[in-house]
Amino acid sequence: MEPVKKRIVNVYNFVRELEPRNPAITPAVLLETISQQINVLKKHHLPATFALQYDALIDLRYQQLFKCELDGDYEIGAWWEIVQPLVEKAGLKWRGRFPWDWHANVGFSTGYTPEERKRLIDVYMADFRSIFGYYPKTVGSWFIDTYSLFYMSRKYHIVASCNCKDQVGTDGYTLWGGYWNQGYYPCRKNVYIPAQNVKSQIPVPVFRMLGSDPIYQYDNGLGTKQQGVVSLEPVYGCSGSNPQWVRWFFQFMTEEPCLAFAYAQAGQENSFTWDKMKDGFVFQMKYLSKLAAEGKITVETLAQTGEWFRSHFKTTPATAVVALKDWKKENRKTVWYNSKYYRINFLWNSDTFRVRDIHVFNQNFPDPYLKTALKSSACWYETLPFVDGFLWSKPPLIAGMQVEGIEEGMRRILKVDAPFVCEKGTSRLFITCAVKTGGTMVICCSEKNVSLEFKGMPANVKPVLSLKWSKGSKVPFLTCRKNKLLCCYKEFKYEISCHNARFEIHKKENELLIIPDEKKLLLNFNSQHKKN
Numbered sequence: 001m002e003p004v005k006k007r008i009v010n011v012y013n014f015v016r017e018l019e020p021r022n023p024a025i026t027p028a029v030l031l032e033t034i035s036q037q038i039n040v041l042k043k044h045h046l047p048a049t050f051a052l053q054y055d056a057l058i059d060l061r062y063q064q065l066f067k068c069e070l071d072g073d074y075e076i077g078a079w080w081e082i083v084q085p086l087v088e089k090a091g092l093k094w095r096g097r098f099p100w101d102w103h104a105n106v107g108f109s110t111g112y113t114p115e116e117r118k119r120l121i122d123v124y125m126a127d128f129r130s131i132f133g134y135y136p137k138t139v140g141s142w143f144i145d146t147y148s149l150f151y152m153s154r155k156y157h158i159v160a161s162c163n164c165k166d167q168v169g170t171d172g173y174t175l176w177g178g179y180w181n182q183g184y185y186p187c188r189k190n191v192y193i194p195a196q197n198v199k200s201q202i203p204v205p206v207f208r209m210l211g212s213d214p215i216y217q218y219d220n221g222l223g224t225k226q227q228g229v230v231s232l233e234p235v236y237g238c239s240g241s242n243p244q245w246v247r248w249f250f251q252f253m254t255e256e257p258c259l260a261f262a263y264a265q266a267g268q269e270n271s272f273t274w275d276k277m278k279d280g281f282v283f284q285m286k287y288l289s290k291l292a293a294e295g296k297i298t299v300e301t302l303a304q305t306g307e308w309f310r311s312h313f314k315t316t317p318a319t320a321v322v323a324l325k326d327w328k329k330e331n332r333k334t335v336w337y338n339s340k341y342y343r344i345n346f347l348w349n350s351d352t353f354r355v356r357d358i359h360v361f362n363q364n365f366p367d368p369y370l371k372t373a374l375k376s377s378a379c380w381y382e383t384l385p386f387v388d389g390f391l392w393s394k395p396p397l398i399a400g401m402q403v404e405g406i407e408e409g410m411r412r413i414l415k416v417d418a419p420f421v422c423e424k425g426t427s428r429l430f431i432t433c434a435v436k437t438g439g440t441m442v443i444c445c446s447e448k449n450v451s452l453e454f455k456g457m458p459a460n461v462k463p464v465l466s467l468k469w470s471k472g473s474k475v476p477f478l479t480c481r482k483n484k485l486l487c488c489y490k491e492f493k494y495e496i497s498c499h500n501a502r503f504e505i506h507k508k509e510n511e512l513l514i515i516p517d518e519k520k521l522l523l524n525f526n527s528q529h530k531k532n
Contacts, residue, residue, distance in 0.1 A: 161207070167229075240284070257421055257423045
């Protein structure tokens, strides 16, 4: 009998001492927010992680609160946003508009040189240890540059980190194409990309924050340069503070296939204030307590999750997020699959089927801020695109890859029934759905490739995959040589290969075709792992 998969929830609350964006959010309001969070967590006996920004770390009120109120069930970690007192204590000049400035070239380590990053880290760690008697085990941030995370791992032996969910443009930060939700070992050249082997990885698992809606987050803001938010954060009325949405989120998380493990991060930064998060936070913590008591989830600190991950996985495992019910009742379903080589997303909308996203991971694709400081107020962390249903869409054309059938010289989109999803082994995910014209489509996602097979399809119907994008999209396709597609993104060259099929690029029609020799094909995402 296959062992029960671990389904993990981290309650993660990060703590700022100052909020300059709204004068009504005073230091006292921020402190009260954390105090109320602690009260709710203790009431439901839930472990949690509180991550301190440096201004909160050196504030005597927070020191007293945490030392008096938190016991061994709670973790005190580091929140890695850069503030004026930390910069000045490190002997550097503050360039911000306020003592805490959220711009990516000021408030994050990306805005500093590697030598400056070391000085900032050393000051933070020394002061943390002088206050609490130990170094933090975990460091979280919307994004941490590669050099800083590796330095924290090597010198201070942190066991886990966390970064923002995938998003485009929100607050000026874009993290796009990464290991979707769950957790991964980053490579030493790029913190946003999973390493493909032990030698190339930073031994600190990075977990994705905020609990994205797997159906509706991706397309939110389609056709614009900025996404909205549909997440587990308890301040958002349509999602994290909506009991119907929260129950749905944890239903698919606890009941659907997930391969190695399932993961979600709950909690909220104190900048949103207690008045705005109270209803959602109180409901979520009560509900998490119920699920934990029923044995459906394990609620633990980020450090505990990091230590468990490191003891169970030598390299990044394959995981899945499967949501086959639609909380909006609009008959949408989705499957996300991740491995250390690529991610892929499938979306069903009634009887239509679309591959919404494929991004490939190459550990030689460098962090753009690895050796130099970011000058812009905005930040971009990306991977290598093959299908991008968000950035390549401009309504009414929605980008993506669809399955079409060629019959009597005519191409038509194949209609399909609802999918059946099952796991086989530790890394393979099978998706099966009936095709309306007859036969069955079987998709197998494995660590390095994806196969599609059409069983029982009428002999006069020939399947073809059609990838379309909107005019003006910056697609990476250079040329194809029958079964190899040569790509270039941000001056980095990579290739994708197919077996039992061939590629055809039709740039005037904004279309890429993958034409099977018969009725089975395989897309390989490992062939691009060569040094550029």
